[in-house]
Amino acid sequence: MQYPPINGEKEVVMILKGKVFKFGDDISTDLIAPGRYFHLRSNLPEMAKHVLEDADPSFAVKVQKGDFVVGGDNFGCGSSREHAPTIIKLAGVSAVLAKSFARIFYRNAINVGMPVLICETDKISQGDEIEVNLEKGEIRDLTNGITLSFAPLPKAMINILNDGGLVGHIQKHGDFKID
Amino acid sequence: MGKTLAEKIIGKHAGKEVNAGEIVLASVDVCLMQDGTSPLAIRQLQKINLEKAANPRRTVLFLDHAAPSPRKELSNDHITIRKFAEKTGCQVSDIGMGVCHQIIFESYLNPGEILIGADSHTCTGGAMAAFSTGMGSSDVAIGIALGKTWFRIPETFKIEVTGEFQPGVYSKDLILYLIGLIGADGATYKALEFTGDTIEQMSISSRMTLSNMAVEAGAKAGLIASDKLTKDYLKKQGRVSRFRELKGDEDAIYEKVIKIDASRLVPQVSFPHTVDNTKLINEAKGIKIDQVFLGSCTNGRVEDFGVACEIIKGRKKNPKTRFIVVPASKAVFLEAMAKGYIRQLVDFGAAILAPGCGPCVGVHEGILGDGENCITTQNRNFKGRMGNPEGFIYLASPATAAAAAIAGEIIDPREFLSRKKIKGKKVRVSRKRK
Numbered sequence: 001m002q003y004p005p006i007n008g009e010k011e012v013v014m015i016l017k018g019k020v021f022k023f024g025d026d027i028s029t030d031l032i033a034p035g036r037y038f039h040l041r042s043n044l045p046e047m048a049k050h051v052l053e054d055a056d057p058s059f060a061v062k063v064q065k066g067d068f069v070v071g072g073d074n075f076g077c078g079s080s081r082e083h084a085p086t087i088i089k090l091a092g093v094s095a096v097l098a099k100s101f102a103r104i105f106y107r108n109a110i111n112v113g114m115p116v117l118i119c120e121t122d123k124i125s126q127g128d129e130i131e132v133n134l135e136k137g138e139i140r141d142l143t144n145g146i147t148l149s150f151a152p153l154p155k156a157m158i159n160i161l162n163d164g165g166l167v168g169h170i171q172k173h174g175d176f177k178i179d
Numbered sequence: 180m181g182k183t184l185a186e187k188i189i190g191k192h193a194g195k196e197v198n199a200g201e202i203v204l205a206s207v208d209v210c211l212m213q214d215g216t217s218p219l220a221i222r223q224l225q226k227i228n229l230e231k232a233a234n235p236r237r238t239v240l241f242l243d244h245a246a247p248s249p250r251k252e253l254s255n256d257h258i259t260i261r262k263f264a265e266k267t268g269c270q271v272s273d274i275g276m277g278v279c280h281q282i283i284f285e286s287y288l289n290p291g292e293i294l295i296g297a298d299s300h301t302c303t304g305g306a307m308a309a310f311s312t313g314m315g316s317s318d319v320a321i322g323i324a325l326g327k328t329w330f331r332i333p334e335t336f337k338i339e340v341t342g343e344f345q346p347g348v349y350s351k352d353l354i355l356y357l358i359g360l361i362g363a364d365g366a367t368y369k370a371l372e373f374t375g376d377t378i379e380q381m382s383i384s385s386r387m388t389l390s391n392m393a394v395e396a397g398a399k400a401g402l403i404a405s406d407k408l409t410k411d412y413l414k415k416q417g418r419v420s421r422f423r424e425l426k427g428d429e430d431a432i433y434e435k436v437i438k439i440d441a442s443r444l445v446p447q448v449s450f451p452h453t454v455d456n457t458k459l460i461n462e463a464k465g466i467k468i469d470q471v472f473l474g475s476c477t478n479g480r481v482e483d484f485g486v487a488c489e490i491i492k493g494r495k496k497n498p499k500t501r502f503i504v505v506p507a508s509k510a511v512f513l514e515a516m517a518k519g520y521i522r523q524l525v526d527f528g529a530a531i532l533a534p535g536c537g538p539c540v541g542v543h544e545g546i547l548g549d550g551e552n553c554i555t556t557q558n559r560n561f562k563g564r565m566g567n568p569e570g571f572i573y574l575a576s577p578a579t580a581a582a583a584a585i586a587g588e589i590i591d592p593r594e595f596l597s598r599k600k601i602k603g604k605k606v607r608v609s610r611k612r613k
Binding site for chain 1: 202204215216218219222223226227229244245250252253255256259296297298299301313314315316317318320321324325327328329331363364367368394397399453540541542546559561562563564565566567568
């Protein structure tokens with residue numbers, strides 16, 4: 001599996017390393033991108049300053065480039081707003097890990113070129129330092145020494161992700177090239 | 180081997196026989212976007228110089244979430260949308276026309292078609308036996324430009340509902356019950372197919388409520404077979420020629436069958452802050468209510484207003500409770516007016532707002548204050564949903580919502596219905612109004 005450049009870097013990054021911001025189950029797109037910032041939807045860098053504000057008001061201030069958002073079940077449930085994964089990415093997050101994702105959020109994340117990894121997240125804690133090897137499908141928690149694996153994406157999604165998202169994919173091929 | 184509704188419809192659009200689990204490219208018939216998702220979609224198309232629509236007459240851009248616009252930033256987004264429509268020939272449904280899902284149903288969607296929409300409640304169209312699903316801006320943008328998209332054919336859960344609802348119990352109670360039963364992610368990625376005699380006898384409007392909330396269980400679609408009622412509906416809408424009968428095969432492979440006896444259901448209330456936090460009406464009684472919202476793509480139709488009016492008839496609104504009513508569309512507004520519902524609601528003390536999403540998305544028209552409780556007929560009660568993370572949202576049927584506007588607290592709506600049946604007797608109305 002190959003993944004696209006993260007956060008504007010030119011090279012494909014295969015190993016991601018950063019700190020964990022841990023969240024619970026059912027993190028909705030209303031918590032990620034609250035409706036009261038609806039008017040910032042055409043000003044995404046500004047909206048990104050409020051990312052996940054209603055789940056953790058200090059998140060947007062504390063998150064550093066390369067960090068991870070780690071959730072429980074049903075991450076990204078709710079609205080179809082693509083702004084949700086987009087502003088998580090804009091905030092510098094390199095990947096979202098969760099036990100399960102809501103389907104629209106999952107598809108949107110791939111479409112905007114952000115890795116979303118399905119794995120067991122109970123043993124990962126707030127503040128842990130983790131390393132994700134996208135090629136091997138492996139997550140190492142450097143704080144507690146545990147190694148976890150994550151399920152590979154469907155091939156159609158890998159193709160889209162490798163092109164930097166859906167718009168990049170269509171630009172490159174002129175059409176869907178998913179098989 | 181038989182096919183599910185999802186397999187039948189997507190297969191036809193992929194030009195081959197398909198089975199759950201396969202990934203296919205399929206043509207799309209109708210596309211929708213709304214004012215919260217269109218600007219990003221338009222910018223995505225502009226980025227790759229693909230500002231066009233494969234089927235502009237059936238691509239509709241709705242101004243409904245922030246309509247009329249409460250802020251200049253959103254007014255500018257509306258300009259972007261109107262300009263795009265002008266350039267591509269796409270349709271614009273401007274302010275005052277109503278919620279996207281209602282209008283798509285009234286005027287565009289037909290059985291057997293595929294609808295993709297940049298709004299999660301696009302699944303409402305499932306009640307038309309059309310494969311309707313919500314996606315993000317990029318997906319719908321590309322779908323609009325190329326006239327196709329990719330799908331993984333979902334496995335299907337058959338939701339078999341039998342029996343007659345008790346008075347005071349409605350399709351909203353059924354869907355809240357189901358979501359409480361299987362959980363907010365109980366059907367993630369699956370299609371739901373609602374079947375059984377309860378569904379067969381259910382009005383199109385009530386069916387739409389079920390399909391609308393399929394996504395609240397994580398489902399990709401909430402499908403219902405088309406039948407005589409669908410045909411009658413299309414006839415009323417002036418496009419009966421587009422009717423075709425469509426249903427899932429008896430011998431199709433369903434991943435799960437969930438059976439529900441509708442006659443045993445009581446009114447349900449979903450507590451903050453998740454839709455699956457469903458409780459029975461008894462457990463909700465006495466919760467103080469500051470605001471009631473009757474409307475949305477879930478329950479903002481004529482039938483819903485009729486139910487609410489039956490509850491409020493001859494009664495007074497609690498002076499401490501606000502009541503906001505938003506018709507789902509212009510057609511709903513006009514019909515509700517003709518039936519006298521609007522007059523009755525205004526007389527009761529409701530604030531009637533322009534057809535659209537109203538306060539549901541937290542952008543305008545009824546944002547909650549800190550610590551306030553709202554009972555609403557909408558589909559979501561997530562923290563912050565109605566514009567304030569310090570607000571508390573309870574989901575219920577139009578009857579339960581209307582009853583709360585009278586009592587100023589959550590109350591079993593059947594108390595009002597049964598009293599109504601006891602002719603000439605005024606029973607205990609004052610007791611509830613402390």
